[in-house]
Amino acid sequence: MKLHELRDNEGSSRKKKRVARGPGSGKGKTAGRGIKGQTSRSGVALNGYEGGQMPLYRRLPKRGFSKPNRLEFAVVNLGQLQTFVDAGRLDAKADITAEVLVAAGVIRRKLDGVRVLAQGELKAALNLTVAGASKAAVEAIEKIGGKITVTRPVKEEAAAE
Numbered sequence: 001m002k003l004h005e006l007r008d009n010e011g012s013s014r015k016k017k018r019v020a021r022g023p024g025s026g027k028g029k030t031a032g033r034g035i036k037g038q039t040s041r042s043g044v045a046l047n048g049y050e051g052g053q054m055p056l057y058r059r060l061p062k063r064g065f066s067k068p069n070r071l072e073f074a075v076v077n078l079g080q081l082q083t084f085v086d087a088g089r090l091d092a093k094a095d096i097t098a099e100v101l102v103a104a105g106v107i108r109r110k111l112d113g114v115r116v117l118a119q120g121e122l123k124a125a126l127n128l129t130v131a132g133a134s135k136a137a138v139e140a141i142e143k144i145g146g147k148i149t150v151t152r153p154v155k156e157e158a159a160a161e
Contacts, residue, residue, distance in 0.1 A: 079120015113153035
């Protein structure tokens with residue numbers, strides 16, 4: 001086999017159909033769009049249109065609710081904290097706050113606060129100040145001699161003003 005003998009498998013690629021290029025092309029004049037009407041014109045988006053019948057998305061009932069003022073937490077697991085302590089990116093003796101976690105790269109941004117969860121194992125006794133923590137996480141931290149202070153979470157928009 002030589003370089004000039006390489007080609008696609010038979011039927012694997014097909015030439016693009018060139019429409020509106022005269023009657024001899026087989027797709028001349030109206031370019032396969034039929035005559036007149038909305039869909040013969042460009043810029044048509046009829047997704048969900050059912051010919052005047054009530055569309056499915058309007059026949060079905062509305063469900064659920066999005067709480068406009070809900071709090072979103074940046075989640076940190078105990079195992080993650082231990083990994084960063086082992087790597088030397090977190091100082092186990094210093095106070096650890098949301099700002100310290102962002103600077104160390106544990107979380108990307110603090111959102112409405114940091115919430116600590118109990119997944120993984122923590123060996124270093126840390127002094128944490130966070131907006132939330134699970135009961136299991138608090139127990140695990142206090143069991144190894146660490147201290148955790150849970151402050152009230154503050155909504156970002158309210159804090160910015």
